[in-house]
Amino acid sequence: MEMRERRRPQFRLLLLLLLCGGCPPAGGCNETRMLEKLPLCGKAFADMMRTLDAWKRCNLSEFIVYYESFTNCTEVETNVVGCYWPNPLAQGFISGVHRQFFANCTVDRTHWEDPPDEVLIPLIAVPVLLTVAMAGLVVWRSKRPDQLL
Numbered sequence: 001m002e003m004r005e006r007r008r009p010q011f012r013l014l015l016l017l018l019l020c021g022g023c024p025p026a027g028g029c030n031e032t033r034m035l036e037k038l039p040l041c042g043k044a045f046a047d048m049m050r051t052l053d054a055w056k057r058c059n060l061s062e063f064i065v066y067y068e069s070f071t072n073c074t075e076v077e078t079n080v081v082g083c084y085w086p087n088p089l090a091q092g093f094i095s096g097v098h099r100q101f102f103a104n105c106t107v108d109r110t111h112w113e114d115p116p117d118e119v120l121i122p123l124i125a126v127p128v129l130l131t132v133a134m135a136g137l138v139v140w141r142s143k144r145p146d147q148l149l
């Protein structure tokens with residue numbers, strides 16, 4: 001883990017999926033502790049968002065740095081308690097925070113016009129890749145040799 005390079009989030013996720021598409025659940029993963037720690041990331045994110053002027057809070061270019069820091073925080077804390085990142089619980093937490101802060105933004109579409117691809121793609125790609133990964137896991141599990149037709 002110390003050797004992990006700094007990569008853009010979508011590449012790290014892609015690598016993770018390619019390298020261990022069907023990683024077994026981590027034996028040492030304590031989900032209770034993970035759910036205790038993740039709110040620290042949420043609070044740090046809330047504090048950072050408060051430093052932005054209200055009218056900037058829906059501007060992707062303004063908050064993307066905080067958003068990436070928040071995502072990184074969830075990854076670090078998830079790994080600290082021995083869990084893989086991403087995982088459905090952590091993803092659920094991230095989605096909740098996302099909804100809490102950006103629910104109002106989707107209504108005001110003008111601020112979402114033409115965001116640059118390099119910030120939009122990770123936001124879209126991450127949930128899509130997660131869905132693909134989960135679907136793949138289900139297929140992988142259902143394809144065990146003893147269950148082949």
Ligand SMILES: *[C@@H]1O[C@H](CO)[C@@H](O)[C@H](O)[C@H]1NC(C)=O
Pocket residue numbers: 030031032033036
């Ligand atoms: C998981 O973490 C919780 C809260 O820190 C702790 O009470 C519990 O004993 C831990 N469980 C295991 C299996 O380590």
Ligand SMILES: *[C@@H]1O[C@H](CO)[C@@H](O)[C@H](O)[C@H]1NC(C)=O
Pocket residue numbers: 006007072073076
């Ligand atoms: C994530 O956060 C950790 C701890 O704060 C830091 O050392 C690391 O450089 C960060 N990684 C990225 C990709 O920002």
Ligand SMILES: *[C@@H]1O[C@H](CO)[C@@H](O)[C@H](O)[C@H]1NC(C)=O
Pocket residue numbers: 100101102104
């Ligand atoms: C979203 O809008 C509601 C109703 O106007 C408001 O109460 C809430 O504080 C807003 N949330 C954010 C994060 O700005």
Ligand SMILES: *[C@@H]1O[C@H](CO)[C@@H](O)[C@H](O)[C@H]1NC(C)=O
Pocket residue numbers: 059060061062110111
């Ligand atoms: C969003 O923020 C960027 C960087 O500060 C700025 O250039 C852009 O005009 C803003 N967009 C909107 C819709 O406010």
